[in-house]
Amino acid sequence: MAVKTTILDMNRFDAANLDALDARKRSLIERRAALGGGYRLFYRDPIEVVRGVGTHVFDEQGTDYLDAYNNVVSVGHCHPHVVEAVSRQAGMLNTHTRYLHETILDYSEALLAKLPAEIDRITYQCTGSEANDLAIRIARNYTGAEGIIVTSEAYHGNTDLVSGFSPSIGMGQELSPACRLLPTPDTHIHGDIAVGDFIVEQLKACIADLRANGIGFAGLLVDSIFSSDGICPGKAGWLKKVADTVHEEGGLVIADEVQPGFCRTGDAFWGFARHGFVPDIVTMGKPMANGIACSATAVRHEILDAFTANIPYFNTFAGNPVAMAAAKATLEVMDGEDLIGNARRIGSMFVSQLEGLAVGHPSIADVRGAGLYIGVEFDDPATGDPMGAETLALIEQMRQRRVLTSNCGAYGNILKIRTPLVFSAADVDRYMTALEDSLTALHI
Structure with a gap:
């Protein structure tokens, strides 16, 4: 049965996973107690981001993540x-x-x-x-x-x-x-x-x-x-x-x-x-x-x-x-930099590739968006029920492949793609590779 969720609890770190993290992350999370209980972290294994450029952020070890979630830095990190x-x-x-x-x-x-x-x-x-x-x-x-x-x-x-x-x-x-x-x-x-x-x-x-x-x-x-x-x-x-x-x-x-x-x-x-x-x-x-x-x-x-x-x-x-x-x-x-044109061109390319991917993955029930704001809906192809848990697992798989994205909708079954406006064709290719590999790993 599909379970409704809330915007702040989607893709949320669960403190029950604390012991599985390395010592530095455990320490940082424990210190966040000073912030009170209202704050949320992303992912089962939260990321410590220390630097950003364009469509990429980097953790404390220099690992590069593609940011396909961030509309705050609309013209790219540290333009x-x-x-x-x-x-x-x-x-x-x-x-x-x-x-x-x-x-x-x-x-x-x-x-x-x-x-x-x-x-x-x-x-x-x-x-x-x-x-x-x-x-x-x-x-x-x-x-x-x-x-x-x-x-x-x-x-x-x-x-x-x-x-x-x-x-x-x-x-x-x-x-x-x-x-x-x-x-x-x-x-x-x-x-x-x-x-x-x-x-x-x-x-x-x-x-x-x-x-x-x-x-x-x-x-x-x-x-x-x-x-x-x-x-x-x-x-x-x-x-x-x-x-x-x-x-x-x-x-x-x-x-x-x-x-x-x-x-x-x-x-x-x-x-x-x-x-x-x-x-x-x-x-x-x-x-x-x-x-x-x-x-x-x-x-x-x-x-x-x-x-x-x-x-x-x-x-x-x-x-x-x-x-x-x-x-x-x-x-x-x-x-x-004609970012409205870039949003139109890259967004259209993105949607086209997602629709192509959906042909081989019947759990993708719908692809919809405008420019560089795209949603991919996952429903059980047999029942039509929202696949919220599977979408959350997919986001975690994408994170393991160094691509950051999220979800939305009442049941959390919509993959949310909301990139910086400077997203490129190469960025789309990287996202799509991570997405296809993640879907295959999860058999959905």
Whole structure:
């Protein structure tokens, strides 16, 4: 029987395996007790990473691992242009936004130029969680309503407010009474085209349920690649009818671009742009500064003005000159190295090879993705049941072959491929060799 899991417990180190590790790793893990019990490590045999370059990380012994999981260092580990920009700015000044500083203005103008003209204001935070927290507050203020709709396995952050709209954290996290859940837009079940009509029906039902319980509808908070739900991008455009329905019902659309934004899908710079609609609020984080803590909330001016007329917003570390220098340099690399084109070309190659591999492995039930965000679903070919345990074993086999990847979905049976945007054809070959060898070793 398939067992549901949570986003933080997938591919998790089990302390019961501690005695099987070498003395150094045991010592490091024991010292992590100072961090408390909330933290998680990857893998049965955790990796100590000490250096990174491009699409590779290296452990303390110099062993090279291919990183096919990391979207934080979107333009590659330790990209020299970003490193130089950060070092230069850190050597001059790092302070907050209550002084004039040109770097934040230069970056804001460049980033807003990437957004639709209607999205013409931007505020800065340090994490995607903070960005989504502020977005919900802004949406509630503008609509005068409380209800927020998300998907059934969504993860939008870990603040007190946003945790209430992040069901993938697990049953121990109580959802907000003003939260309603859409089912995962599973294109494997519903199809690439029909999925839009299905989600519109479900959205209307959620809105009706909110109102039946005396809760107004403030908006939809959506990650357009549905990363935690199992990676369900579908055909470009299907999400527009959902966004249109939100607006018809008086709500706002908050596009959470932490996962699909910044060239990731290869089809457009933003995930929402791939679907051809303009949201009211856009949140972003992880990939925007290549590992430096930086996030943002971009908003239509009339919506933000309604909020700031009564509530000032200041975040001490947000928008600091070092973070802005990192973000500006990251954007320059994305443009200068045509990383949207690379995501499109390499992603297409990747999907094609995965589909070819599926021919000889019936446990691969579906391959889906957009650009360099790809999901490979494993189901029992006899019963259709999710193969979560087998997918976890596969990830461990890949780790033994020095390839780092992970899983997602309600049952952990989706192999998650989310590489740095500089992934190459040679990297795809290395990944595919490790994957095929791992499948053969596991007889799946």
